Structures are given as structure tokens and as C-alpha cells.
Amino acid sequence: MDEELRREVMRLRRTTRVTMLLVLVVSASAFWQARGRTTFDEVDVQRINVKEPDGKLRLTISNHARLPDVVVGGKSYPLRGGTGVQSAGLIFFNDEGNEDGGLAWAGRQTPDGYHASAALTFDQFNQDETVSIEYQDANRQRRAGLAVIDRSEQPIQPFAESLMVIRAISDTVERNRRMTQFRESVVSRGAISAQRLFAGKQPDKSAVVTLSDRSGHPRLRLAVDSLGIGRIDFLDANGRVTRTLTGMDAR
Amino acid sequence: MSDRSAPSRRRLDAAARHLYVGAATTFGVLGIVAFTHANQKQRFQEIDVERINVIASNGKPRLVISNAERAPDVIINGKTYHRSGANEAGMIFYNEEGSENGGMGFSGHSRNGHVTADAGFMFDQYGQDQTVGLTYDEQDGRRSAGLRVWDRSDQPINVLADMVEPIKRMPDGPEKTRRMAAVRDSAAKLGLGGAQRVFVGKQPNKVATVLLADAQSRPRLRLVVDSAGTARIEFLDDAGKVVRTISGTDK
Numbered sequence: 001m002d003e004e005l006r007r008e009v010m011r012l013r014r015t016t017r018v019t020m021l022l023v024l025v026v027s028a029s030a031f032w033q034a035r036g037r038t039t040f041d042e043v044d045v046q047r048i049n050v051k052e053p054d055g056k057l058r059l060t061i062s063n064h065a066r067l068p069d070v071v072v073g074g075k076s077y078p079l080r081g082g083t084g085v086q087s088a089g090l091i092f093f094n095d096e097g098n099e100d101g102g103l104a105w106a107g108r109q110t111p112d113g114y115h116a117s118a119a120l121t122f123d124q125f126n127q128d129e130t131v132s133i134e135y136q137d138a139n140r141q142r143r144a145g146l147a148v149i150d151r152s153e154q155p156i157q158p159f160a161e162s163l164m165v166i167r168a169i170s171d172t173v174e175r176n177r178r179m180t181q182f183r184e185s186v187v188s189r190g191a192i193s194a195q196r197l198f199a200g201k202q203p204d205k206s207a208v209v210t211l212s213d214r215s216g217h218p219r220l221r222l223a224v225d226s227l228g229i230g231r232i233d234f235l236d237a238n239g240r241v242t243r244t245l246t247g248m249d250a251r
Numbered sequence: 252m253s254d255r256s257a258p259s260r261r262r263l264d265a266a267a268r269h270l271y272v273g274a275a276t277t278f279g280v281l282g283i284v285a286f287t288h289a290n291q292k293q294r295f296q297e298i299d300v301e302r303i304n305v306i307a308s309n310g311k312p313r314l315v316i317s318n319a320e321r322a323p324d325v326i327i328n329g330k331t332y333h334r335s336g337a338n339e340a341g342m343i344f345y346n347e348e349g350s351e352n353g354g355m356g357f358s359g360h361s362r363n364g365h366v367t368a369d370a371g372f373m374f375d376q377y378g379q380d381q382t383v384g385l386t387y388d389e390q391d392g393r394r395s396a397g398l399r400v401w402d403r404s405d406q407p408i409n410v411l412a413d414m415v416e417p418i419k420r421m422p423d424g425p426e427k428t429r430r431m432a433a434v435r436d437s438a439a440k441l442g443l444g445g446a447q448r449v450f451v452g453k454q455p456n457k458v459a460t461v462l463l464a465d466a467q468s469r470p471r472l473r474l475v476v477d478s479a480g481t482a483r484i485e486f487l488d489d490a491g492k493v494v495r496t497i498s499g500t501d502k
Contacts, residue, residue: 005260041301042300088345089344105353106347108348135382135383146398200400246495247472
């Protein structure tokens, strides 16, 4: 009996040793796997974060629900969304961890038709998008092309701070009043953006190349309109066409 | 021996029990950790993968990143179609409704001394085909590359895709080519095709150009620097005839 028990215990010990060894191997291989390269045939994910060795985020690839907050000046602002557009896609971050562009797309039926949009954008340093390939469509009102934009010399972070304060106001009337006031103050400070170049098509079904001045006023416009008529317009700062070239002009 | 074995047996017994409980607990914990890990955040230094599906929380795809082999067929308005041209490595984007709405693909190979290469980044019109994109195409040194903007039909692409799909399933040969051309022709007459409205880039004949076209994809206004370095602006009529040219030598 005694001997039997001893043998039993020995067996148990051996089993335990083997078990512990297995645990060790499993943990070690898990650890090794996490450190080295891992191979999959196919994975389903809701979000991928690409990070630097120090943990700094450089790229997220995600569905809409897991889009990261806006990060500017090293601070996160939950300002994304609020427009009802459920974009998914990629968000880029610079070496300081601040957002510097993205690639996002969305499209779905709405109660009054449909809405769709997509854009690949690169941001000016510490500012908003400065070059983009984009598509905007609301119930067949379509704009698609390449846009280049001047952005304010001032960083965007104070703008985000103000927006956070305004969005936190619970009274709708007061919130809208403050938002209008804020927009006006931005314009009066000269912190506006100006589209300098657009090559694409516009909602009026024209195909255009538009070059604009630093205030965003078109000054030279190449267009083929919805009827197929081509023209080149020179414009003044007030939007008045000062010279037009067409195919019908006498040589 | 026997008088010392009683307490020692108890000790061994207790030790074995402890080890058993310990091992079982470790395995249990590891199992739970592995399970929750599968649903939470994991960290890898590098992953090798043939396909990544970025899915919404409801399981619908928002993005597929894959090699050519595992690239998905076209899914639009709940129906699956063969892609025109081969599936390529890259990314496919999907809107909130799970319909394809753009993508990025690239391929290139040299076979029997012949080079074929292309790359494209596209956003699709809602429920339709590409409306803006960056493209590169090459056949044995004949290259085109640039920005393109297209008009697409107001009808969903399924109307055209349903016409073309049975032909795509036919074996390659003159009969398939003939029927495909016939279907494309009738589709164009029904207004189901598209029209390129803007091209900014270079063409196989080594011209750099900005080209604006009408709704029937006929070029109507063209800026060109040709292969010899000569610059000109051309207005064209709806028959493709140049009706006016402006060049650097005009007075």
C-alpha cells in the first residue's frame, strides 16, 4: 500500500514535471511569437495600429467604430464624427504622433436619398489637409478630383480646443451662437484656408482645372461644361471674368 | 522506513495536490488568456499575412488587404461579380452597406520579354464604378500615368454587370470577344457606361497633358507639351477636329 502510494506520487510528480515543462514551452513559444514574425493565412480585425518601437502610433487601419480620436499637439480630441458619415479607413500620424493625413471612405442610403464620400488626404504640418484626392456625392450632386489647399500658418490645436469647449455647451441655441461667433473670429484673424488648385468635375457637370489666388478666388479656369463647350477664363479678385478664350474666337 | 513514510507520504501527497492544482490553474488561466486575446488587442513586431479583413462590429467588411490570390471578387448591392481584368494584390474598400466603393491594386511582370505593369488607386461613384483615380499602365515601355476623373451612369452598376457576367464566364476566344464588344456597345447606347472627363498626366506617345472632355468622353480642351517639347493649347469640336490652337509662337 505504502509502496503503491509512493509510486502513485512519483507518477504524479513526473506528470507534473511534464505538464510544467509543456506550460513553459507554450509560454516561451507564445512569447517568441509575439516578438518575432507571425504568419497568418487570413485575419479578421476591427483595427490595426502600426507603432514605432517606443509605442508611438504611426498608422491606424480600422472600421468606423474604432477610428482613433483626432490627435493634434500631442493631445487627443474626440472631435471625429458628429456628421453622421460612417467613414472607415486609414489615419496617418507623423513622427511626433500627431495626425497628418488619412484615407477614408463612406457611402449609404439616407432617408432622403444617399450620401457617399471618399478621400486620400495629406495634412499641412500641425494643420489640416493640404492635398487630397476626393469624391463627394449627395443625391447625384457630385464633385471628384484633386484639390490643393493653403492652410493657416497658425497651428490647428487652439482651434480644436475651442471646438471642444463649444461642443460641450448643452444649450443648442447658445452652442450654435458660439459656433457662428467662433467661425467669424477665425475668418477675421485671417486663419482661413484657401483652395489653390482643383482638377476634376463639379456638381454642375463641368470638367475643370481651376487655379486660385491666396484668398481662394479662382483666377484662371479651364472648363468643358455639361454641353461640351470648352473655354479658358481669366478672372479678377471679385470673380468677374476679364478674358475668355474659346474654340470659336477668330484667329 | 515504514514509520517515516507516513508523514512523508502525506507531504508528498500534499505537494502533488498543490502541483496538480497549480498546473491546472495555470492551464486554465492560459486558456482564458488565449481566448480573450483572440478578441482583444494583440501585439506583434511583424506579421506575414495573405489577407486581412477589416470588419465592422456587425461583421460586414470595410477593407480587405490581400495578395492577388485571395483578392475578393466584386461585391456590390449584395451581388458578387467577376472583376474586369484580373484580381490584383492591394486593397479593396467597402461602404457601410458592404458594397465595394474603391480600392488600390498593383501588378507587374515580364513574360517572354514582354513587360506588363499597372497600378491604380480608385474611388467609386456610389453604387457604380470608379469616378476618380490615380493610374499607371505600361505595355513594353508604352506608359501612361496620371489623375483621371470619370462620369458614371446614374443607374446602379448591377444593370451592366448582370449583362456582362455571363460573358465573363465564357471560355476565352473570338466568340467571347465579339459578344463582350456587343454588350459594351449596347451598354454605351443605354448610357450605362462611363465617360472620362479629366486626365492630367502623361500618355504613351510621350506627351504631358491636361485634357478636359465632354460627357461623351470626347476631348474638347487640351493642354499639351509633346515629345519634342512643343507646347500648345487646343480647342476641339465634337468630331475630334482641332478648331483652335494657341502656341508660344502666336502673336
